[in-house]
Amino acid sequence: MVHAFDLVHRKPNGRLDYQYITIAANKIIFCFHSFSEKENTVEYQQEGDNCDLVCFQFDTKSKLENSNFVSVFCDDLGEILLQQTFAIYHFSIIPEENYICPDSISSQILSTIMTSLRLKSVKVGIAFLRPAIFGFEQVMNLLSHINPKSLRRLILKFSADSCVQEDIENVFSLERWSAFKNLHFDVNLHTVSEKELLFIKKILTTSRIFKCIRIHYEQLDNEKINGILGLPCREHFDGSYRYTRVPNSKNPVLHTCENILMAYWKPNKEDYKSLPTTDEDLMLFGVC
Incomplete structure (x- = not known):
């Protein structure tokens, strides 16, 4: 046996x-x-x-x-x-x-x-x-x-038919993840609201705990997505690419493709300089 x-x-x-x-x-x-x-x-x-x-x-x-x-x-x-x-x-x-x-x-x-x-x-x-x-x-x-x-x-x-969806702010609470760094986090949710997507964007642009967050947000319309993540800059076989400057920082760019949000902490001067200054109301960039 x-x-x-x-x-x-x-x-x-x-x-x-x-x-x-x-x-x-x-x-x-x-x-x-x-x-x-x-x-x-x-x-x-x-x-x-x-x-x-x-x-x-x-x-x-x-x-x-x-x-x-x-x-x-x-x-x-x-x-x-x-x-x-x-x-x-x-x-x-x-x-x-x-x-x-x-x-x-x-x-x-x-x-x-x-x-x-x-x-x-x-x-x-x-x-x-x-x-x-x-x-x-x-x-x-x-x-x-x-x-x-x-x-x-x-x-x-998290199953789509679950009666209780996990709270985004609870899932991505920085206190929970303070011991981690440059983590790629894939979360499969039924949907995500405009407020929740803004919260995720803020975390990615203010902390080095998460390098990438892959999350579904199909139920948001394109106008809201454009307002949060910027207009599509490039078309690719797997979707539209969007880039957003991280304010008050040295060249980092938030890169989005469909439901994947990635913070590029390495200098990306070419893309950074070509993007409009936005989101100045976000908290200062810091290393956690």
């Missing part, structure tokens, strides 16, 4: 740079590999009262009687995270398309991750994190056990 942690422990260093977890109905798919190794995939399938464990690397299938597939997976994941001594480049845990992960499963997986990370002597390093099955406050608790200097990109998704 082969478990996921058995595959890891057979490697000389137990290093896993990539860990992809997909949650589906009665099934969890766990793919993992290092930079130099081929991908391994283990499936945990619920069949009646038993859990079928499928290892694609060795083309084996084992039956664990009177076992729950989530519990078996959590045992593997907890052991792997506990033994992981190297930083993780990519860690994602997402539901299968059109599948809504029950709270009972997501909370059990989160508890497993948190328990393993608490037992480690140092905070784990993760560069790319996509914890799509957890709520915002759960993600914030998870981040408290991750080295903030290592995290470069975070992807969150």
Whole structure:
């Protein structure tokens, strides 16, 4: 019988740079590999009262009687995270398309991750994190056990049919993110208001915590978008580009393409000089 942690422990260093977890109905798919190794995939399938464990690397299938597939997976994941001594480049845990992960499963997986990370002597390093099955406050608790200097990109998704949309000012509160720097933040919301888009713009132009914020705002009309982010300057295959000067600063430019807002902190003199002076009412540029 082969478990996921058995595959890891057979490697000389137990290093896993990539860990992809997909949650589906009665099934969890766990793919993992290092930079130099081929991908391994283990499936945990619920069949009646038993859990079928499928290892694609060795083309084996084992039956664990009177076992729950989530519990078996959590045992593997907890052991792997506990033994992981190297930083993780990519860690994602997402539901299968059109599948809504029950709270009972997501909370059990989160508890497993948190328990393993608490037992480690140092905070784990993760560069790319996509914890799509957890709520915002759960993600914030998870981040408290991750080295903030290592995290470069975070992807969150709040469901469009959720009764309560997350408050933008709460999500992007600078006090929450003060330990991070140059973070690429992808947030999938149902929509964003004109006021909220102005708030995001202000954060990007006054703080170095976030380098890029990718957010949906399709329900705003072009006139409002133009008023907030400026007129389109260039057309590209993926949409219209807009540039806005960051006032009271040395050449930074806020670059927008469709629903992606990026603050260019490196000098961009050519674009900066060509743009009109705007937004002088924004607070002074500062490094947080």
